[in-house]
Amino acid sequence: MQYIVTRKFLIHNWATQETISLWKMGDSMIGPRLYSCYKCRNHVALHDDIVSKGFQSKNGRAFLFSHAQNVYSGVKEDRQLITGLHVVADVHCADCREVLGWKYEKAYEESQKYKEGKVVLEKYKIVKQDW
DSSP states (O other): OOOOOEEEEEEEETTTTEEEEEEEETTEEESOOEEEETTTOOEEEEGGGEEEEEEEETTEEEEEESOOSSEEEEEEEEEEETTEEEEEEEEEETTTOOEEEEEEEEESSGGGGGGTTOEEEEGGGEEEEOO
């Protein structure tokens, strides 16, 4: 008889107050695909929360997420971006404080309002965790 050892991990999203269960069987994770901070491996976003992969930062590609976890926002400021003027706040990893991207607080143009409340994480600042 062969047994497979499993372990259960719980990840709590402080923004939505949801807890996600992950099961690890052997070397494989079963559950949602996670993105983590490249520096400290703190879980910061779920792959299923990606709204768009077509964003650009000054350092390369970036992903727009409906929300992020284990991060905090810095000071709000007006910033001129490719799509116009927005009020944004830098988003920092809650563990190591690295700037990972920004959060759209307000869009002045009607066509950009869909971004409000969403988070952009720069691709080179996040890594795929266990997938």
